Amino acid sequence: RFAFKLFDKDMNQKISFREFVISTAFLTYNRMPEYKIKTLELAFDLFDLDGNGHIDKSELRHFYDAVNELKGLDKNESIRMVSEIFKSYDIDNSETLDKYEFLHAVMKENILDIFE
Numbered sequence: 383r384f385a386f387k388l389f390d391k392d393m394n395q396k397i398s399f400r401e402f403v404i405s406t407a408f409l410t411y412n413r414m415p416e417y418k419i420k421t422l423e424l425a426f427d428l429f430d431l432d433g434n435g436h437i438d439k440s441e442l443r444h445f446y447d448a449v450n451e452l453k454g455l456d457k458n459e460s461i462r463m464v465s466e467i468f469k470s471y472d473i474d475n476s477e478t479l480d481k482y483e484f485l486h487a488v489m490k491e492n493i494l495d496i497f498e
Contacts, residue, residue, distance in 0.1 A: 426484050436478035
């Protein structure tokens, strides 16, 4: 269920072959230190659900909702976490995170630690 929430980009309740390959690569790369930058770039692409090159609050919340459901936390916690990340890392106040802002947030906030 967690995998569907996190990797089912088109939210059709099915993991396509492409989504499967991306999720497998993401989980594999994240475990190998020499591929950390590739993992972060892949994470950006996974979080950018609409593929527009920016991550908005709803896209980041999609991730946090899945993680918090796995941890048994309330969805309000997702809203709080996303708000804090945008407050700290949306440098240009665009209401989206570009790749630089996202990578900075991931490195500082350890967002991907759930996969380690």
